[in-house]
Amino acid sequence: MSPLGGIALKLVSVFLFTIMASLIKATSDLVPPGEAVFFRSFFAMPVIVAWLALRGDLSTGLRVKRPLGHVWRGVIGVSAMGFGFAALGMLPLPEVTALGYAAPLLTVIFAAILLGERLRVFRLTAVGLGMVGVAVVMWPRLSVDTLDQAAAMGVAFVLVSAVLRALAQIHIRRLVATEETSAIVFYFSMTATLFSLLTLPFGWAWPGWTAAGMLVAAGFLGGVAQIFLTTAYRFAEAAVLAPFDYASILFAILFGYFFFDEVPTATVLIGSAIVMAAGIIIVWRERQLGLKRGQARPSMTPNG
Structure with missing residues (x-):
């Protein structure tokens, strides 16, 4: 498959993740976020196990060298998912999607702080521009004149989710140094399922057969989307695929309009455009630097 095939797989995964978020949002009045996380994680596991078995990676998917690393990955990931699902019940889908774009920007900053990655002025400027876009999206929700406490809490939840997703x-990035990708995918689904069960004493509810079917579908689609996403990176470089993450805002606007009667405001559209521009600038710059490094390698000595 060519890089175009990788791009197609990435777009399909983004589309499926948006459907998943829409299903979670549609049931947000019926089940608490912890219960939604359980459905999302548990019903993704059969899909992921079947995929690993077909690839012949099931044995490596069950073998780990750093079990505590997977536990911490589960704690961080399930917390991010829970806060994100809670926000879906408080804010329009396009707004949650746009604010969620803070995660890759924060990843750049955390990589510099926690991994010692070099943070160049160009990249830092682009991150700053992206944060301006996030501020544009959230500003109307925090205005004193139009303050809606539920919406303001939704904004806070999305931002907390973005921080946790970045972490x-x-x-x-640390786990991949010793662990197989298949193991990371499998054990995240398993730990997310187990950790979500800890919220059971806080009031789970039977949502009814229709809503339960939607939640099961959300889990299934989440698993399929994860497989498409992982497979996409086998056919195209990360720098090529990264900009297509922003197709999610287009899908979110369509689903928000047709299924939830949500019309994105001008500030959401303007802020999203600013964040997308910043993200694409970062990807473009990193690709240019990668090409320069690739051109330099042939002339380097073995000690260089």
Whole structure:
């Protein structure tokens, strides 16, 4: 499959993740976030196990060298998922999607702080621009004149989720040094399922057969989307695929409009455009630096 095939797989995964979020949002009045996390994680596991078995990676998916690393990955990831699902019940889908774009920007900052990655002025400027876009999206929700406490809490939940998602990415970068990708995918689903059960005493509810079916579908689609996403990176470089993450705002606007009667405000659209521009600038710059490094390697000595 060509890089175009990788791009197609990435777009399909983004589309499926948006459907998943829409299903979670549609049931947010019926079940608490912890219960939604359980459905999302538990019903993704059969899909992931079947995928690993077909690839012949099931044995490596069950073998780990750093079990505590997977536990911490689960704690961070399930917390991020819970806060994100809670926000879906408080804010329009496009707004949650746009604010969620803070996660990759924060990953750049955390990588510099926690991993010692070099934070160049160009990249730092682009991150700052992206944060301006996030501020544009959230500003109307925090205005004193139009303050809606539930919406303001939704904004806070999305931002907390973004911070945790960024930390999860940093943790994954550490895990890949010793762990197989298949193991990281499998054990995250398993630990997320187990940790979500800890919220059971806080009031789970039977949502009814229709809503339960939607939650099961959300888990299934989440698993399929994860497989498409992982497979996409086998056919195209991360720098090529990264900009297509922003297709999620287009899908979120469509689903929000047709299924939830949500019309994105001008500030959401403007802020999203600013964040997307910042993200694409970072990807473009890193690709240019990668090309320069690749050109320099042939002329380097073995000690260089």
